[in-house]
Amino acid sequence: MSDEHALLAELLDFLPRSPTPFHAASNLVDLLKAAGFVVLTEADEWQLQRGGRYVVTRNDSSLIAFALGHDDPVTDGIHLAGAHTDSPCLKVKPNPDLLRSGYFQLGVEVYGGALLNPWFDRDLSLAGRVTFVDAKGELANTLIDFKKPIATIPSLAIHLDRDVNSSRSINAQTQLPPVLMCQAGNTVPTFRALLLEEVHAQAGNENAREVLDYEISCYDTQPPALVGLAQEFISSARLDNLLSCFIGVKALIAGSPREGGKRSSMMICTDHEEVGSASTSGAQGTFLQAVLRRIAGAHASFSEERYVRMVDRSLLISCDNAHGVHPNFSDRHDGNHGPLLNQGPVIKINANQRYATNSETAAQFRQLCRQVDAPVQSFVVRSDMACGSTIGPIVATEIGVKAVDVGIPQWAMHSIRETAGTRDCWYLFRALQQFFTH
Numbered sequence: 001m002s003d004e005h006a007l008l009a010e011l012l013d014f015l016p017r018s019p020t021p022f023h024a025a026s027n028l029v030d031l032l033k034a035a036g037f038v039v040l041t042e043a044d045e046w047q048l049q050r051g052g053r054y055v056v057t058r059n060d061s062s063l064i065a066f067a068l069g070h071d072d073p074v075t076d077g078i079h080l081a082g083a084h085t086d087s088p089c090l091k092v093k094p095n096p097d098l099l100r101s102g103y104f105q106l107g108v109e110v111y112g113g114a115l116l117n118p119w120f121d122r123d124l125s126l127a128g129r130v131t132f133v134d135a136k137g138e139l140a141n142t143l144i145d146f147k148k149p150i151a152t153i154p155s156l157a158i159h160l161d162r163d164v165n166s167s168r169s170i171n172a173q174t175q176l177p178p179v180l181m182c183q184a185g186n187t188v189p190t191f192r193a194l195l196l197e198e199v200h201a202q203a204g205n206e207n208a209r210e211v212l213d214y215e216i217s218c219y220d221t222q223p224p225a226l227v228g229l230a231q232e233f234i235s236s237a238r239l240d241n242l243l244s245c246f247i248g249v250k251a252l253i254a255g256s257p258r259e260g261g262k263r264s265s266m267m268i269c270t271d272h273e274e275v276g277s278a279s280t281s282g283a284q285g286t287f288l289q290a291v292l293r294r295i296a297g298a299h300a301s302f303s304e305e306r307y308v309r310m311v312d313r314s315l316l317i318s319c320d321n322a323h324g325v326h327p328n329f330s331d332r333h334d335g336n337h338g339p340l341l342n343q344g345p346v347i348k349i350n351a352n353q354r355y356a357t358n359s360e361t362a363a364q365f366r367q368l369c370r371q372v373d374a375p376v377q378s379f380v381v382r383s384d385m386a387c388g389s390t391i392g393p394i395v396a397t398e399i400g401v402k403a404v405d406v407g408i409p410q411w412a413m414h415s416i417r418e419t420a421g422t423r424d425c426w427y428l429f430r431a432l433q434q435f436f437t438h
Contacts, residue, residue, distance in 0.1 A: 004426040007250065007425065007426060007429055008226075008234070008422055008425060008426075010250070011224075011234070011246055011247070011425060012223075012224045012226075012234070012236075014027060014242070015224045015236045015238060015239075015243075015246075016223050016224060016236075018242055019125070019127040019145060019217070019219040019237075020061075020127050020128045020129070020143075020215075020217050020219070021061035021062075021085035021086045021271045022060050022061050022129045022143050023127060023143060023145065024238075024242055024245060024269075025057055025060060025061050025063050025085055025269065025271075026060070028063055028065075028245060028246070028249050028269060029055055029057060029063060031249055031250070031253070032053075032055045032065050032249065032253065033055070035258075036258050037053045037054060037055045037065055037067075038052065038054050038055070039054075039055055039056070040054050040055065040056040041056065042058065042290070046294055046298075048068060048298035050068055050069070051068060051069070051070055052067075052068050053065075053066070053067040053258070054066055054067075054068075056291065058280065058281045058287050059271065059279075060129060060141065060143075061086070061281055062085065062270045062271045062281035062282075062287060063269050064266060064267070064268050064269075064287065064288065064291050065249065065252055065266065065267045066078070066264065066265065066266040066295065067252065067256030067261070067264065067266075067436075068264050068295070068298065069261050069263045069264040069265075070262055071263065071264075072299045072300070073263075073264040073295055073296070073298075073299070073310050074300075074306045074309050074310045074313075075313075076262070076263045076264070076313060077263075077264075077310060077312070077313025077314035077315070078264045078266055078292075078295070078310065078314045079263060079264070079265045079266070079314070079315060079435050079436055080265070080267075080268060080314060080315065080316040080317070081248045081251070081252070081266070081268070081316070081318075081319055081432055081435065081436075082248075082267075082269070082270070082283070082316060082317070082318050082392070083241050083245045083248055083267075083268070083318075083320060083391075084244075084245070084269065084270055084271065084272075084273030084274070084277075084283070084320065084391060085241075085242065085269050085270065085271050086241075086271050086272055086273055086274050086275075087237070087238040087240060087241070087242070087274065087414075088110075088111060088112035088114035088115075088274055088414045089111050089112070089114065089217045090108040090109070090110060090111065090114070090119065090176060090178075090217065091108060091109050091110075091111045091215070091216065091217050091218075092106050092109075092126070092128075092214070092216040092218070093106075093107040093108060093109055094213070095107070096191050097188075097189075098177055099188060100177075102182060103179050103180075103181070103182060104181045104183060104188070104189055105177040105178060105179050105180060106151070106177055106178055107177055108177060108178065108218065109172075110172050110176070111275065112274030112275055113414055114414055114416075115412070115414050115415040115416070116170045116172070116176070117170065118412075118415045118416040118417060119153055119176070119218075119416050120154065120155045121152065121153070121154060121155050122153070122220045122221075122222070122416060123152065123220065123222065124149060124150070124151040124152055124153070124218045124220060124221065125145070125146045125147055125148060125149055125150055125151070125218070125219055125221045126145075126146045126150065126151070126216050126218060126219075127143075127144060127145035127146065127147075127216065127217060127219060128143070128144065128214060128215045128216035128217050129143055129215050129216075130142055130143075130144055130195055130198075130211055130213075130216075131212050131213045131214065132199060132205070132208040132209070132210060132211050132212060133208075133212055134207040134208055134209060135207045135209055136207075139212070140205070142199055142202075142203040142205055142208075144198045144199060144202050144203065144216075145202070146198060147221070148221070149221045150180060151178035151179060151218065152178060152179055153175075153176060153177075153178045153179070178218060192210075192214075195211045195214060195216070196208060196210070196211050199211065220237050220416050220417060222237075222417070224236030226422065227419065231422070232341075232421060232422055232423065233341065233419050233420070233421060233422065234420050234421070234425070235417060235418070235419045236417065236418065237417055237418070238418075239321060239410055239418040239419075239420050240320070240410065240413050240414065240418060241273070241319070241321060243408070243420060243425065244319035244320060244321065244407065244408075244428075245269045247319075247425060247428050247429045247432065248267045248269070248432055249267055249269070251267075251429050251432035251433040251435075251436055252265060252266075252267040252432075252436050254429075254433045254436075254437075255432070255433045255434070255435070256436055256437075261437065263438070264295070265436040266291075268283075268288055268391075268395075270282055270283045270285075270287065270288075270391060273320075273390070277391055277394050283391035283394045283395050283398075284394050284398060288395065289398065289399060292307065292310070292311065293307055308400075311399055311400050312400070314401050314402070315361065315364060315401070315402050315403070315404070316356075316392065316395055316396065316399075316401045316402065316403040317365065317403075317404055317406060317432065318355075318356060318390050318391055318392030318395065318403055318404065318406070319406055319407055319428070319432075320348075320390040320391070320392075320405065320407045321407040321408055321409070321410045321413065321418075321420065322339055322346035322348055322379045322406075322408065322409045322410070323339070323379065323409065323410070323413060324339050324341045324409030324411055324420075324421075325338040325339065325340055325409075326411055332382070332385075333382065334380055334381070337378050337379050337380040338379075339377040339378075339379050339409035340377070340409065341409050341410070341411070341420065341421035341424065342421035342422070342423040342424055343375055343377055343409075343421075344369065344374055344375030344376050344377055344424065344427050345365075345369065345374065345376060345406050345407065345408050345424060345427055345428045345431060346376075346377045346379045346407055346408065346409055347362050347366070347376060347377070347378050347379070347404065347405070347406055348379045348390070348405040348407065349362065349378060349379070349380050350380065350381065350387045352387065353393055354387040354389040354393065355387075355389065355390065355392055355393065356390075356392035356393045356395075356403035356404065356405055357392070357403070357404045357405050358402075358404075360402070361402050364404065365404045365406055365431070368435055369427070369431050371434050372430040372433075372434050374427040374428075374430055374431050375427065377409070379409075390405050390407075392405040393405075406428075408421065408425065408427070408428050409421065409424065
């Protein structure tokens, strides 16, 4: 198996095992540990060594992995890449139990800017983090994943809504609660009781006595697949942006040998990008700045002077998927800036600073791609349409680091199932590996 196909096979394995940011972060940490990265805890004192490779998490849903070079990072700066672990989804409410027309359902809340229509008629499961109290009265966290299909959101038959194909609006409060089961006699289940059973069954926490709180999301159980006559597309949930997280971590591992290189490198995977990044574990929080400050003091006593010099000599590649031209809706793109799948990573540019790219940082990324023979494309949103954003402008604003926004093109962004080009995964990996190596 070629390196390119091996990377794709690992991605296809990673995506279904990462239904939530908590699971994604845990799986990425496992990859890094297997490659020799040392796990750090923010609450502990750090003893960072030249040539050392480390990973630290926050809130179990964000991580920062870094490889310290043998040279002082204040002299050469740090090569950083960033992505986000969250995706639009349906999250279970704190008091979700609904009994309507003889069916047990869950109240859900829409997380992020989700395309809602594709959530209907899917085989859904539930996963996330549960906080419980044990027999000693102590609190503990665990991750759970029901894995099997246990819920569905059925569409209303066309016979009962004749105008559905010409106009359809979705009421998130009344029309999205998934159905879990029929009511059996007078038995009324509770969601927390179901969670406690799953904690006992999956996590081996027989001492769990009561579920106090949780962060549980619905997800589609259909596994990822290679699609197309030539298998040139990958179709999966959460490509935005677990694809970038996985490829970035793999590139960091490949580009930072165990014995260490000269320059320091870092991969940042933060949570809550889809809702603005304003959280302790989001890109607008203090996580990255706290880690960078500790690195600035790794080779010598920390000073604000050393920190500012290090940041100024650094570069961030913000990786978040781009809008590929949809052949049925090609008019939604600027005619000169329509990225095509499998034609290389995209440099994203916006005059109003919705992306952090400037001429200098764009040129640096183009040069990277040239060095590995990867094609490059450009994306600018139509001048009469609003532009989305990424963690790039947020990190650039908060930290002051130079940044470029890039990503591989995809279709159906924010749908329950998205599509990207298989070849683009390899192009992005090679560019990031080159970035972390030199």
